Amino acid sequence: MTVQTALSAQDFKSDVKPIWCPGCGDYAVLSAMTKALAELDVPREQIAFISGIGCSSRIPAYTNVYGFHGVHGRALAIAAGVKLARPDLTVIVAGGDGDGLSIGGNHFLHACRRNVDMTYVIMDNEVYGMTKGQASPTTSPDWCNSKLTPEGTGISPVEPVRLALAAGANFIARGFAGNPAEVSRLIVEGVRHPGFSFIQILSPCITYRPEEREWRNAVHASGEQPAQSMTEAMHRLASDDGFTTGVLFAGNRPAFMPARAAKATLADIERKFVS
Amino acid sequence: MATYSVSVALTGSGGAGAMTAGQILLDSASKAGFFGLMTRSMGPQIRGGEAAALVRISSVPISSLDDHYDLLVAFDWGNITRFAAELPLSRDSLILADPEQGDIPEAVARHGARVAELPLKALAGTIPGARANMVGLGAVAALIGLPIDSLIAVLTVQLGRKGEEALAASTEAVRAGARAAATLPALPKLPEAAPHDGQRWNISGNEAAGLGALKGGIKFVAAYPITPATEILEWMAPALEKTGGTLVQAEDELASINMVIGGSFAGLPSLTATSGPGLSLMIESLGLAVASETPLVVIDVMRGGPSTGIPTKSEQSDLNIAAFGLHGDAPHLVVAPNSATDCLSATQWSVYLAEALQTPAIVLSDQAMGQSRVIIDKPADSPYVASRLVAPAGDGQYRRYALTDSGISPMAIPGTPGSNYVADGLEHNEKGTPSSQAGDHLAQLDKRSRKLDSFDYGDNWADIEGDGDIAVITWGSVTGPVREALARARARGQKVKLISLRLILPALPGKMEQALAGVGRVLVVEQTHSQQFAKFLRGHYTLPAEVSVFNRPGPLPIRPGEILTRLAAWE
Structure with missing residues (x-):
């Protein structure tokens, strides 16, 4: 086995050309991700990058690590299986707001509370891009530009970081695709933090939500150290405007990993059936 | 009916101890050197519903219930009408009833069976700490000729922890029941148990499936509880942990199947177990496993459907979804064990096939096999181990x-x-x-x-037995009664071939053509309402011109005598 030393972000890029629109925020997330992987200094073959379905879920194919591009909404379940079967692997999951919070919403809740050691990045653009512009769970209720909901959805959006905190995620952060250096840092910190790390990345869809270009004027870095208690985090997030970036919560729950040690043979097990 | 076996139904409301009595009866039969089989019939209640332990004891290996029960013991009549249809009796059968529990309900009395009254509860009342089910058990043993010593031996082991007093009470109750039975009408007695020096096992189909999975090399399981598959998982959880594997309880079946895909992608042979509703939820991701070529095994312990259906009772009606449920052209494996014992080898083989072929395998077990407990000769070791x-x-x-x-x-x-x-x-x-x-x-x-x-699937694709112009093609747990019917048909001189299909998918037309060489008439036997299996056969195989189908939905088991009647029409 050759020893990999000092791989660059470029080494973590594949030669597959992204399907994303020119100007999509996801390009910046991809760059931040490959930069983070290089900085983490984990051999390429020890990384499993898992996703579901949607524009952003295409990201594993654009990296040069092991990956699984599964079905819509189930990335977290595949990832949990990978990590529980192979605790030695570094597991990263990525996808969109629809994939993770709508069709995969139940898995999100249980991934937060199960606290398997992995990092989940939601590239949030508040829209279904791949199906050409429908409201997602993070879309504001009065967004009327979808043919599916021409009067707006009329229902309150999900606030992903609050949901993650309530469900028990052990590390919660928010980044903005327009600041890839910070996103990269957040990914590195998330991967290094034990347990389930959740990172919401505001990633504008310039095709269906061109107004999201203005996010660059709305985001602002959190000037505080990450909250370490649930109470403190809840207090801060209650008044959060949805554009605070940085590590918002860093908990200390131990990661979930069932014990496994061979203490018996199959012959021992079979003996119980002897009548 | 068959002189080599005796069938006993023990019924009562939950808490009456019918299940405990059945379990002890089966264990005692094993202790005395007999083979046996016990199935359960239960209502949906968590506690206190109706329950029947259906026990058949035999001097030869069996994998089917008989046509009727020789002996029905009712500890009480509560709710019996709900499952009286599952308790066929003949005029020679004996109903053992406690007069204190009131008149025999019409649903039971209508068979015209003989009736014997025994004050089970009153007799138990004369012995401090004794229970009516133990008195009944003693009476059963005396009536069918099962040595009381074997009962006492099992009780000694099982009640040992509860102390001397509990054991003495139960032992005395069993002896009182046996004494009281001396005055009752006679029943055919069990023959002598043949001496044997090999090992016998007492195992349920669900446990056998779990063991087969482990023997095949399964190291990772993710699953969500569902009746009647849960026992597989409950058996596997500690067994996997002890042998260095992992079992995770997932948040739903969508998660289970995807965790299993992840576990397998990561390199461990992986499995989940479920029933029809869970399989329905898993279907999309089974397609993912086909397309991504990720090996895995799904055991579906079938129950009555559609929808929530009849969770506690058996049916073979998930064949269509297992074979055809996936969208797109999605070749995968469907394997069906054909007895509680075969749950072990068929599951082990499925692990091997899934891993070798890098595709999902659906194992179609059912409630009748899965929740049956059998006394069998120790199964032979099988060579099939996961090798990717x-x-x-x-x-x-x-x-x-x-x-x-x-x-x-x-x-x-x-x-x-x-x-x-x-x-x-x-x-x-x-x-x-x-x-x-x-x-x-x-x-x-x-x-x-x-x-x-x-x-190359070798000879495991089907069990083919006997020869003749007539073939019975069947699958799954229905193979038990078919085998028994064919043994009876052969005993009376009819030449009949059994083809019990184990490998449902892929279909192997060449092998079936060979198996059907010289066969002019086919009887298809299955436990569905819409003839799913017969239609499956017609879709994949060339059958002889004359095909007759005997199908019935669950939960009524298909009985050997009913198959025999249909074969007799072709004599």
Whole structure:
């Protein structure tokens, strides 16, 4: 086995050309991700990058690590299986707001509370891009530009970081695709933090939500150290405007990993059936 | 009916101890050297519902209930009408009733069976700490000729922990029941148990499936509880942990199947177990396993459907969804054990096949097999163990879905340097890069079906027994009564062949053609309402001109005598 030393972000890029629109925020997330992987200094073959379905879920194919591009909404379940079967692997999951919070919403809740050691990045653009512009769970209720909901959805959006905190995620952060250096840092910190790390990345869809270009004027870095208690985090997030970036919560729950040690043979097990 | 066996039904409301009595009866029969089988019939209640332990004891191996019960013991009549249809009696049968529990309900009395009254509860009342079910058990043993010593021996082991007093009370109750039975009408007695020196096992179909999974090499299980599959998981959880594997309880079946896909992608042979509703939820992801060529095993312990259906009772009606539920052209394996014992070997074989062929295998068990407990000769060891073709370290040019002659491509396991790839449910090229090109689609479709079609499944694809112009084609747990019917048909001189299909998919037309050589008439036997199996056979195989179908939905078991009647029409 050759020893990999000092791989660059470029080494973590594949030669597959992204399907994303020119100007999509996801390009910046991809760059931040490959930069983070290089900085983490984990051999390429020890990384499993898992996703579901949607524009952003295409990201594993654009990296040069092991990956699984599964079905819509189930990335977290595949990832949990990978990590529980192979605790030695570094597991990263990525996808969109629809994939993770709508069709995969139940898995999100249980991934937060199960606290398997992995990092989940939601590239949030508040829209279904791949199906050409429908409201997602993070879309504001009065967004009327979808043919599916021409009067707006009329229902309150999900606030992903609050949901993650309530469900028990052990590390919660928010980044903005327009600041890839910070996103990269957040990914590195998330991967290094034990347990389930959740990172919401505001990633504008310039095709269906061109107004999201203005996010660059709305985001602002959190000037505080990450909250370490649930109470403190809840207090801060209650008044959060949805554009605070940085590590918002860093908990200390131990990661979930069932014990496994061979203490018996199959012959021992079979003996119980002897009548 | 058959003189080599005696069938006993023990019924009562929950808490009456019918299940405990049945369990002890079966264990005692084993202790005395007999084979046996016990199935349960239960209502949906968690506690206090109706329950029947249906026990058959035999001097030869059996895998089916008999046509009727020789002896029905009712500890009480509460709710018996709900499952009286599952308790066929003949005029020679004996109903053992406690007069204190009131008149025999019409649903039971209508068979015209003989009736014997025994004050089970009153007798138990004369012995401090004794219970009516133990008195009944003593009476049963005396009536069918099961040595009381074997009962006492089992009680001694099982009640040992509860102390001397509990054991003495139960022992005295059993003896009182046996004494009281001396005055009752006679029943056919069990024959002598043949001496044997081999090991006997006492195992349920669900436990056997779990053991088969472990023997096949399963190391990772993710699952969600569901009746009647849960016992597989409850048995596997500690067994896996002790042997160095992992079992995770998932949040739902969508998660279970995807965790299993993840576990397998990561390199461990992986499995989940469920029933019809869970299988329905897993179907989309089974397609992902087909497209991404991720091996895994799903055990479906079938119950009455559709929808929530009859969770506690058996049916073979998930055949269609298992075979045809996946969207797209999605070749996969469907394997059906045909007895509680075969739950072990068929599951073990399925692990081997799934891993060898890098595709999902659905194992279709059912409630009748899964929740049956059997006394059997120790099953022979089977050679089938998971052995996946894996890719070595590479130079970055790895082609995960390379087009090989066999259709099987070496699979790189994460951790292998230079062979990383992205598994995908999108159609892809050889490298795994998504592709919507016609050429790639056709090449990969061909590859995925080629690997299943060109594999050598050996003789395991079906159990073929006997010879004749008539063949009975069946599958799954219904094979038990079919086998018994054919034994009786042969005993009276009829030549009949059994074809019990174990490998449902892929279909092997060449093998079936050989099996059907010289067969002019076929009887298909299955436990569905819509003849799913017969239609499946017609879709995949060339059958003789004369085909008759005996089908009935659950929960009524198909009985050997009913099959015999249909065969007799062809004599």
